[in-house]
Amino acid sequence: MTEDAQPAADPRTQMMNAANPAARVPPRIEPAFNVGSLLNLMIIAALVGALAVLFWFNPAQFGFYPRCAFYEATGLQCPGCGSLRACHQLLHGHVGAAFQLNPLFVVSLPFFGWLGLRIIVDTLQHRPSSVGLRPFWLWTGLAVLLLFGVGRNLPVHWLGWLH
Numbered sequence: 001m002t003e004d005a006q007p008a009a010d011p012r013t014q015m016m017n018a019a020n021p022a023a024r025v026p027p028r029i030e031p032a033f034n035v036g037s038l039l040n041l042m043i044i045a046a047l048v049g050a051l052a053v054l055f056w057f058n059p060a061q062f063g064f065y066p067r068c069a070f071y072e073a074t075g076l077q078c079p080g081c082g083s084l085r086a087c088h089q090l091l092h093g094h095v096g097a098a099f100q101l102n103p104l105f106v107v108s109l110p111f112f113g114w115l116g117l118r119i120i121v122d123t124l125q126h127r128p129s130s131v132g133l134r135p136f137w138l139w140t141g142l143a144v145l146l147l148f149g150v151g152r153n154l155p156v157h158w159l160g161w162l163h
């Protein structure tokens with residue numbers, strides 16, 4: 001490669017770059033759309049659509065909802081059993097009925113609401129989602145899920161509220 005091929009060798013260019021270092025950095029061009037943001041928007045749209053279906057079609061009356069494979073196979077309730085029916089009741093403002101169907105789902109909703117809100121805010125600010133949980137909270141959540149799953153299937157009178 002010869003010196004003529006390198007524009008930086010031009011003394012005028014060197015002087016301009018020394019006076020304004022930012023001139024060396026090419027301007028940053030924002031992409032027309034962000035794939036991550038588009039995906040998040042699609043997830044939000046799907047969620048809103050699913051909530052609309054849940055509002056108008058009670059899972060206790062309509063059979064097109066997915067059935068719990070664990071319940072079908074064992075006859076035991078998994079930690080998520082009753083969540084769709086609880087969600088339908090919540091959308092109609094029946095918190096007590098929702099709690100009876102799946103108390104853990106109802107109690108954990110504020111957390112999922114906070115998580116969803118954070119994802120929406122990140123999407124609107126064109127940032128990658130920064131949702132992260134410390135291992136301690138992940139393990140605690142897993143333990144609560146396991147205890148709830150076992151407790152709601154035990155034939156113990158004082159655990160009846162978990163069913």
Ligand SMILES: [Zn+2]
Binds near residue numbers: 069070077078079
């Ligand atoms: Zn289930």
